[in-house]
Amino acid sequence: MQGVDEGVFTLSVFSTIEAYLRETLGNEVSRETRFNELVEKFRSRHSRHNPKEYKLFKDIKSNHFNTNEVRHRFGNLSLEEANAATYLLKEFSSIFNLPNQDAVAALARNLSAWDNRRSPAETAMELEKANRKLELLSRQNDDMAGKVSQMDEAQKELEKLESQLNAMRIDYEQQIEKNKKDKAKIDELRQKKHSAEEEGRKAQKELREQLAKLSDAQEYIANLRRMASYTKTRYDYEQSLVRLTAEQESIVKQVNFGHDFLVKGSAGTGKSLVLLKTLEKLILENESQLFKERNLLALVTFSRSLEKYNRYVASLMNIHATDAADGAASGSTDKNMIMTSESFLCRILKDAFPGVRTCYGTEKCLEDSPCVRDNPLGKEIWPELEKLILPSFVTKEKYYDGGYSRTGMKKPLKSEQRVKVWEAVDAIFAEWEKKESQSVPYLTYKLLRKISSGEYSIPEQLMVDYLFVDEAQDLTAASLRVLKLSTRKSMILAGDGDQSVFQPGFTWSQAGIDVSGRTRILHTNFRSTDQINAAAERYRALIKGCDPDNAPQTFRMGPPVELHEDATEDKSFSSMVGTVRMCMDMLGYEPENICLIAPQKKQLDKLQSLLKDTLGLESKTVNSDDFDFARPGVVRLATMQSCKGLDFPVVLFYIDHRAHFLSMLDDSVADKMNRNMIYTAMTRAIELLHVFMPEKVSEGPVGDLKSLLKEREKTK
Numbered sequence: 001m002q003g004v005d006e007g008v009f010t011l012s013v014f015s016t017i018e019a020y021l022r023e024t025l026g027n028e029v030s031r032e033t034r035f036n037e038l039v040e041k042f043r044s045r046h047s048r049h050n051p052k053e054y055k056l057f058k059d060i061k062s063n064h065f066n067t068n069e070v071r072h073r074f075g076n077l078s079l080e081e082a083n084a085a086t087y088l089l090k091e092f093s094s095i096f097n098l099p100n101q102d103a104v105a106a107l108a109r110n111l112s113a114w115d116n117r118r119s120p121a122e123t124a125m126e127l128e129k130a131n132r133k134l135e136l137l138s139r140q141n142d143d144m145a146g147k148v149s150q151m152d153e154a155q156k157e158l159e160k161l162e163s164q165l166n167a168m169r170i171d172y173e174q175q176i177e178k179n180k181k182d183k184a185k186i187d188e189l190r191q192k193k194h195s196a197e198e199e200g201r202k203a204q205k206e207l208r209e210q211l212a213k214l215s216d217a218q219e220y221i222a223n224l225r226r227m228a229s230y231t232k233t234r235y236d237y238e239q240s241l242v243r244l245t246a247e248q249e250s251i252v253k254q255v256n257f258g259h260d261f262l263v264k265g266s267a268g269t270g271k272s273l274v275l276l277k278t279l280e281k282l283i284l285e286n287e288s289q290l291f292k293e294r295n296l297l298a299l300v301t302f303s304r305s306l307e308k309y310n311r312y313v314a315s316l317m318n319i320h321a322t323d324a325a326d327g328a329a330s331g332s333t334d335k336n337m338i339m340t341s342e343s344f345l346c347r348i349l350k351d352a353f354p355g356v357r358t359c360y361g362t363e364k365c366l367e368d369s370p371c372v373r374d375n376p377l378g379k380e381i382w383p384e385l386e387k388l389i390l391p392s393f394v395t396k397e398k399y400y401d402g403g404y405s406r407t408g409m410k411k412p413l414k415s416e417q418r419v420k421v422w423e424a425v426d427a428i429f430a431e432w433e434k435k436e437s438q439s440v441p442y443l444t445y446k447l448l449r450k451i452s453s454g455e456y457s458i459p460e461q462l463m464v465d466y467l468f469v470d471e472a473q474d475l476t477a478a479s480l481r482v483l484k485l486s487t488r489k490s491m492i493l494a495g496d497g498d499q500s501v502f503q504p505g506f507t508w509s510q511a512g513i514d515v516s517g518r519t520r521i522l523h524t525n526f527r528s529t530d531q532i533n534a535a536a537e538r539y540r541a542l543i544k545g546c547d548p549d550n551a552p553q554t555f556r557m558g559p560p561v562e563l564h565e566d567a568t569e570d571k572s573f574s575s576m577v578g579t580v581r582m583c584m585d586m587l588g589y590e591p592e593n594i595c596l597i598a599p600q601k602k603q604l605d606k607l608q609s610l611l612k613d614t615l616g617l618e619s620k621t622v623n624s625d626d627f628d629f630a631r632p633g634v635v636r637l638a639t640m641q642s643c644k645g646l647d648f649p650v651v652l653f654y655i656d657h658r659a660h661f662l663s664m665l666d667d668s669v670a671d672k673m674n675r676n677m678i679y680t681a682m683t684r685a686i687e688l689l690h691v692f693m694p695e696k697v698s699e700g701p702v703g704d705l706k707s708l709l710k711e712r713e714k715t716k
Helices: 006-028 035-046 049-071 080-097 101-115 121-140 143-176 183-213 215-241 246-254 271-287 304-316 340-351 378-389 398-402 415-433 442-454 476-485 530-540 570-583 601-615 665-681 700-713
Strands: 260-267 296-302 338-340 355-358 436-439 464-470 485-497 518-523 564-565 594-599 618-621 632-639 649-655 683-693
Touching: 006 080, 035 485, 049 080, 049 215, 080 101, 080 215, 101 215, 143 215, 143 338, 143 570, 183 215, 215 340, 215 683, 246 271, 246 518, 260 271, 271 296, 271 304, 271 464, 271 485, 271 700, 296 304, 296 340, 296 485, 304 338, 304 436, 304 683, 338 340, 340 355, 340 442, 340 476, 340 665, 340 700, 355 442, 355 594, 378 415, 398 415, 415 530, 436 442, 464 476, 476 485, 530 601, 530 665, 530 683, 530 700, 570 594, 570 601, 570 649, 570 683, 601 618, 601 632, 683 700
Parallel strands: 260 485, 260 518, 296 338, 296 464, 355 436, 464 485, 564 683, 594 632, 594 649, 618 632, 649 683
Antiparallel strands: none
8 A cells, every 4th residue: 555545554554563462462452452552561561661662652652543534534644644654663563573574674665755854845745734724723722722621521521431331331231130030120220221321321412512512622633643743753763863964974074173163053953963973983083092192072061951961962872981071180081071161161260269269140349339330331330241341351451442342232432431431340350359259250251361461371181182062152252262272172163143142242253263164054954843943944034143054954844833822921821731731641742851931930930830730740940950851750941041952842932021131232132132042942842832922912022923923824
């Protein structure tokens, strides 16, 4: 049937799997045993219970559901769904050593279409129909997740009732058999049985009528299951290849360790993977002693959540280094290879400023002093320090010059005003110097002054030969300058300016890094589906100054991006939790597959309580000290800043307003950074993206996102 009728072919694949399960389980099962029960019994008896097999069985059950379209409605399936079934048969056959391996291999040759990583286009017409139906149903129903929950409860109640009726019939038949000589008793039992059946049929009718009214929810979840099961299976296929693409491999080969090198690419193009693979390449060269001397290596990133994620991925790739940062000094190994940029910097800061404790926030002081209070910027002296002077290492000479661009800052300053501002800065610096605890940004600034004046040199034992930097665009120019000075040979960086969410006006030259002629761009998005990528790229196009070279292509279809509008934040959060329930109960996602993103930590705290109280689910913020990516059963929570560099199968994204902490910046710069944060949050999703926002939002970055998603619905 392959290539003749995709629906019947897919049904045949799962019939083959079912036949093997029944033959293997033998008398342990009966004709009444359902497919999912067969899978679970087989898994409990014959699986090694590793993650790969666990995922395979989940995908088999999920994709088998699609055959209902063929068996019950004589519907067809797409070639893409047939390919998904073929892949599952190939994996199942290989793991459990089914007979006729050559025949299965012949069927699997059709998967070569997936190797090309092209969008399915005409091969997925049936999936495209399902997608259009999903968008229509979602647009027509304000609370589809709630309707799906009602439908699920009604179906479970109907199944429970049918089971109770069958048990009741068997019980009455047994009683009648026991009393077959007592005609009066038999008549009484038959009357009771008839009454119970009538009552049961009445309850069944009511439930079926209730389900009939929820037919749109049934149709919605059936189509959503089709889309989700296909995209999950194709993504698993991609992951199973465990190899770089030709494009990624080419860039790894082009990295010249004699010079700084930058890997650019929009969200999902695999920048971090290329960075890790390049690190792996250097480790292997180290171990094979191609170098005359063994080199010290480190990989740094801007946040704890991304540090943990890179550690997790490196462990999956079995990357270990015996020559990591600090290795020579402390004898430790790969635990010091991957760290945050602050951890790396603090090693140097402690050496340069012994006895000074580090902290992570600049302290406001002297606010009542005339020098500080009456400076031309007023209270905006603090953002001037935190967003410009400290991160960009602006010296007094540069500041007085007037030619130094204060990119992104709201108030322009004349030369005489700059002099007054710096008098206040000098007073603040003098006050900070009295403190036993000083901020990392201030200490980094002081460190660069000491290095520039020749007062301090970074000691050899705190330097590395090669430094890898992930999401480099979100490190400050001052931090990157210190990192560069602590690197003997070269830096290999990965970054995307359109995902910068922390600093305005960033350039590599500010950090003393030269990647001219040594920048390569990744163009294929491996993370997100066509639908998620299309929505995100349409939004990115609204960002003034977005990088025109970043135009990623995708190749995997998925469910449409859905917009939910609610009157209040509480209603949005309730809707988000309802969608979590739907994703788990109806689509088979595990809690750890789901991430809830919101602008503020206090909003995540509310969602955490709601998940616990409503669904009994544990959840953790990704940047908390005790968060572990490898821990199952825990819903992920993240702000728009802490989710950077991460990805999740399901993202439920709440956005309600512009980020207030950017109010000190020039309006155009603040607008760009707000949009960057929204773009970044959207592109964390691998398979499913739902956006939640208030009904009244109508303008600005959030309003534009609403208009874009609503316009998409209208065009469909």
